[in-house]
Amino acid sequence: MKKSELFYTAVYIRLSREDGDKEESDSVGNQRKLLTEYVSKMENLIIYDVYVEM
Numbered sequence: 001m002k003k004s005e006l007f008y009t010a011v012y013i014r015l016s017r018e019d020g021d022k023e024e025s026d027s028v029g030n031q032r033k034l035l036t037e038y039v040s041k042m043e044n045l046i047i048y049d050v051y052v053e054m
Contacts, residue, residue: 008048011035015054028052 013031032050039045 005044007045009039009045010048011039011050013050013052015052 011032013028013035015025015028032052036047036050039047
Protein backbone atom coordinates (compact mmCIF):
# COMPACT_ATOMS: atom_id res chain seq x y z
CA MET A 1 0.00 0.00 0.00
CA LYS A 2 1.33 3.43 -0.92
CA LYS A 3 1.83 5.95 1.86
CA SER A 4 -0.54 8.37 0.08
CA GLU A 5 -3.36 5.85 0.56
CA LEU A 6 -3.14 5.97 4.36
CA PHE A 7 -5.38 8.31 6.33
CA TYR A 8 -4.67 9.47 9.86
CA THR A 9 -7.91 9.23 11.82
CA ALA A 10 -9.05 10.88 15.02
CA VAL A 11 -11.52 9.06 17.24
CA TYR A 12 -14.00 11.39 18.94
CA ILE A 13 -15.81 10.20 22.06
CA ARG A 14 -18.36 12.33 23.82
CA LEU A 15 -19.15 11.95 27.50
CA SER A 16 -22.86 12.09 28.22
CA ARG A 17 -24.37 13.71 31.29
CA GLU A 18 -25.60 10.32 32.46
CA ASP A 19 -21.97 9.22 32.79
CA GLY A 20 -21.56 11.42 35.86
CA ASP A 21 -18.16 12.26 37.31
CA LYS A 22 -16.42 8.97 36.60
CA GLU A 23 -13.11 9.43 34.81
CA GLU A 24 -14.02 6.81 32.18
CA SER A 25 -17.52 5.39 32.33
CA ASP A 26 -18.69 2.16 30.74
CA SER A 27 -20.23 4.23 27.95
CA VAL A 28 -16.93 5.94 27.15
CA GLY A 29 -15.00 2.69 27.45
CA ASN A 30 -17.43 0.97 25.08
CA GLN A 31 -17.23 3.81 22.56
CA ARG A 32 -13.43 3.77 22.70
CA LYS A 33 -13.31 0.00 22.16
CA LEU A 34 -15.83 -0.01 19.31
CA LEU A 35 -14.24 2.90 17.44
CA THR A 36 -10.61 1.85 17.86
CA GLU A 37 -11.43 -1.72 16.80
CA TYR A 38 -13.20 -0.42 13.70
CA VAL A 39 -10.29 1.82 12.71
CA SER A 40 -7.75 -0.96 13.32
CA LYS A 41 -9.68 -3.26 10.94
CA MET A 42 -9.55 -0.71 8.13
CA GLU A 43 -6.34 -1.16 6.12
CA ASN A 44 -6.08 2.48 5.04
CA LEU A 45 -6.73 4.11 8.45
CA ILE A 46 -4.25 4.83 11.23
CA ILE A 47 -5.34 6.17 14.61
CA TYR A 48 -3.79 9.58 15.05
CA ASP A 49 -5.55 10.59 18.25
CA VAL A 50 -8.39 9.64 20.59
CA TYR A 51 -10.26 12.67 21.93
CA VAL A 52 -12.77 12.48 24.78
CA GLU A 53 -14.98 15.53 25.24
CA MET A 54 -16.23 15.99 28.76
